[in-house]
Amino acid sequence: MIKAKQAVIDVQADKIAVAKRTATWLIERLQKAGDRFVICLSGGQTPKILYETLAQPEFSKQIPWSKIHFFWGDERFVPKTDDLSNYKMVKRALLDHISIPAANVHPVNTDFNDASSCASNYEKDLQSFYGGKILRPNRLLFDVTLLGIGSDGHTASLFPHSDVLNEQSAWVKAVTGLKSEDRITLTFPVLESSEAVAFLVTGAEKNTILKQVLKGDGDLPAGKLKPEGGLYWFLDQTAYLSGTNS
DSSP states (O other), X not given: OXXXXXXXXEEESSHHHHHHHHHHHHHHHHHTOOSOEEEEEOOSHHHHHHHHHHTSHHHHTTOOGGGEEEEESEEESSOTTSTTOHHHHHHHHTGGGSOOOGGGEXXXXXXXXXXXXXXXXXXXXXXXXXXXXXXXXTBOSBSEEEEOXXXXXXXXXXXXXXXXXXXXXXXXXXXXXXXXSOEEEEOHHHHHSBSEEEEEEOSGGGHHHHHHHHTTOTTSHHHHOOOSSEEEEEEEHHHHHHHHHO
């Protein structure tokens, strides 16, 4: 691992190795945790490989699933059965293959009439789970937050130049008019309320944007995120080497 600008950068050979390394890192943190371990999940292809890895017996048998709670960092305003649903992706990759209490899985309810109503409802769910409406630095919401990064520097559904980037009071917001489908996203203060934030980035197509973020480009959403706890980057060689040496 390389510590850079208060972040830990972990570079592996390829996307499979990244998934296995991240799975091992998660298990190490779980083994040191108390009776409850809360993970905020990400959509995307690289996190999907991580979830598929966690479902494999060599990893899943090491994990006390009954103490884990899953939340989602963002979701598309589509039914849970839609192929665009982040929940459906996680369900197929991980949830269908493990024994976890249904009450420990907290997806975004997209059955409302609009994305704003979904966001309001999920905010209530999060605040009920947390036990308050004010996030406190000495009592963080998540143990681990998993994130990806888009080619435009977005993370979760926090897109460049969108109003939600400046949101400091709401926990969850609707993102409308920017993509073909509306989104529901956690805001920066909620994503940052984590003992550890881990970005998973693989592939040469991400090298340019990764270079900008790692150099501290604060205009990019992924570069704006400042977690209360540790910041980790799990990368493959094509994303990291191409992204930092040019």
